[in-house]
Amino acid sequence: xxxxxxxxxxxxxxxxxxxxxxxxxxxxxxxxxxxxxxxxxxxxxxxxxxxxxxxxxxxxxxxxxxxxxxxxxxxxxxxxxxxxxxxxxxxxxxxxxxxxxxxxxxxxxxxxxxxxxxxxxxxxxxxxxxxxxxxxxxxxxxxxxxxxxxxxxxxxxxxxxxxxxxxxxxxxxxxxxxxxxxxxxxxxxxxxxxxxxxxxxxxxxxxxxxxxxxxxxxxxxxxxxxxxxxxxxxxxxxxxxxxxxxxxxxxxxxxxxxxxxxxxxxxxxxxxxxxx
Amino acid sequence: xxxxxxxxxxxxxxxxxxxxxxxxxxxxxxxxxxxxxxxxxxxxxxxxxxxxxxxxxxxxxxxxxxxxxxxxxxxxxxxxxxxxxxxxxxxxxxxxxxxxxxxxxxxxxxxxxxxxxxxxxxxxxxxxxxxxxxxxxxxxxxxxxxxxxxxxxxxxxxxxxxxxxxxxxxxxxxxxxxxxxxxxxxxxxxxxxxxxxxxxxxxxx
Numbered sequence: 001x002x003x004x005x006x007x008x009x010x011x012x013x014x015x016x017x018x019x020x021x022x023x024x025x026x027x028x029x030x031x032x033x034x035x036x037x038x039x040x041x042x043x044x045x046x047x048x049x050x051x052x053x054x055x056x057x058x059x060x061x062x063x064x065x066x067x068x069x070x071x072x073x074x075x076x077x078x079x080x081x082x083x084x085x086x087x088x089x090x091x092x093x094x095x096x097x098x099x100x101x102x103x104x105x106x107x108x109x110x111x112x113x114x115x116x117x118x119x120x121x122x123x124x125x126x127x128x129x130x131x132x133x134x135x136x137x138x139x140x141x142x143x144x145x146x147x148x149x150x151x152x153x154x155x156x157x158x159x160x161x162x163x164x165x166x167x168x169x170x171x172x173x174x175x176x177x178x179x180x181x182x183x184x185x186x187x188x189x190x191x192x193x194x195x196x197x198x199x200x201x202x203x204x205x206x207x208x209x210x211x212x213x214x215x216x217x218x219x220x221x222x223x224x225x226x227x228x229x230x231x232x233x234x235x236x237x238x239x240x241x242x243x244x245x246x247x248x249x250x251x252x253x254x255x256x257x258x259x260x261x262x263x264x265x266x267x268x269x270x271x272x273x274x275x276x
Numbered sequence: 277x278x279x280x281x282x283x284x285x286x287x288x289x290x291x292x293x294x295x296x297x298x299x300x301x302x303x304x305x306x307x308x309x310x311x312x313x314x315x316x317x318x319x320x321x322x323x324x325x326x327x328x329x330x331x332x333x334x335x336x337x338x339x340x341x342x343x344x345x346x347x348x349x350x351x352x353x354x355x356x357x358x359x360x361x362x363x364x365x366x367x368x369x370x371x372x373x374x375x376x377x378x379x380x381x382x383x384x385x386x387x388x389x390x391x392x393x394x395x396x397x398x399x400x401x402x403x404x405x406x407x408x409x410x411x412x413x414x415x416x417x418x419x420x421x422x423x424x425x426x427x428x429x430x431x432x433x434x435x436x437x438x439x440x441x442x443x444x445x446x447x448x449x450x451x452x453x454x455x456x457x458x459x460x461x462x463x464x465x466x467x468x469x470x471x472x473x474x475x476x477x478x479x480x481x
Contacts, residue, residue: 111362114365142327145328145330146301146330146361148330175333176334179332180330180332180333190333205454206333210333213333213336213337214333247457250457262344262348263341263345266344266348267344270340270344
């Protein structure tokens with residue numbers, strides 16, 4: 001999996017500055033702080049000078065928020081070693097103990113027993129207290145999807161997208177939920193979010209196929225204006241080209257994936273025939 | 277309604293799919309390379325998803341792609357399989373019924389197969405499957421005597437052996453294919469391995 005510095009082409013100084021900005025602005029984007037902070041402290045701790053301690057504190061708090069207890073403990077241990085008698089560090093210690101692991105265990109058990117409705121209720125209560133717990137929001141969205149409650153699933157994903165604007169997976173999942181809900185308005189939303197996911201990660205194949213399918217369906221709808229039809233056919237056509245290109249690149253080498261490629265080609269052709 | 281025969285290859289791949297994603301709902305399509313009349317012979321399967329089973333776009337995409345592949349390879353989609361995340365519940369979910377309905381629009385004797393997670397323990401004797409067929413617009417339990425797994429003990433042994441060797445890691449479902457499109461959802465490599473393990477004396481297994 002790519003590092004933050006690889007994905008966004010940033011150096012450790014920019015990552016450090018980003019963390020500082022988030023501290024100063026009191027941002028609640030815990031997942032981002034964890035992503036950036038974890039990489040910074042594991043790869044560049046020695047370069048950070050005295051900043052490292054406030055970064056450990058910042059990352060620790062964000063880690064608790066994201067139920068990353070492993071990371072929270074690492075940070076806490078470093079702080080304890082450096083500041084053995086500090087009241088501030090004792091307070092952080094207390095924060096960690098308060099994190100409701102009992103509650104989460106109960107929710108896991110309910111899920112394993114298939115008691116989705118109860119798990120949903122418990123998770124909602126949990127999130128009222130720990131509103132920054134990304135994993136919990138995502139679990140809740142999955143539960144709602146399995147209960148076919150797409151409206152509420154969309155709400156959870158909206159929450160996740162708001163706090164994690166760079167995460168292409170949340171955009172793409174949101175788009176899938178909208179597509180599933182159906183209707184022209186939802187299809188148009190789904191196309192927009194598939195496109196957004198692609199902007200964030202141009203190799204997300206689900207987003208690419210999703211863009212193709214949603215644009216094709218919109219173009220085929222009798223309810224849209226000629227302009228909307230034309231625009232969506234353009235998007236669909238662009239997506240089809242990208243899909244073909246991606247499969248051609250993939251096919252170069254293994255003969256098995258040629259099966260997939262041929263199937264995709266034919267599928268795109270047949271879908272176009274029905275869409276026109 | 278008619279008989280259904282489940283081949284070793286189809287069973288082993290479904291089994292490995294369920295083992296690869298033990299805490300997830302998984303699903304897939306059942307295929308046949310046999311002729312349309314008479315008993316339904318499920319000769320192969322295509323594992324599809326291990327996440328977000330009820331969501332439409334990827335399911336639609338997968339169905340279309342498998343359909344096209346089938347027409348290129350003289351196969352047809354004859355059924356659907358699913359294993360639920362919760363092992364104590366092997367009843368078909370709304371999304372299972374929906375997809376199975378779609379399949380039965382194209383194939384009269386389509387089957388819906390649920391893997392019973394509760395029965396997939398090391399010492400189970402019978403196939404851990406529950407099969408449904410469509411009668412009077414509803415999906416009803418199929419008579420057990422019309423479901424055949426030839427060479428069941430050998431099939432079970434192969435499945436167990438491959439699980440022990442960790443071969444489920446070789447299985448590619450449609451979800452995994454979308455994560456890395458160089459991976460082959462037709463699972464040719466796995467098919468070869470299964471064929472190797474099946475005793476040559478049994479011929480067309």
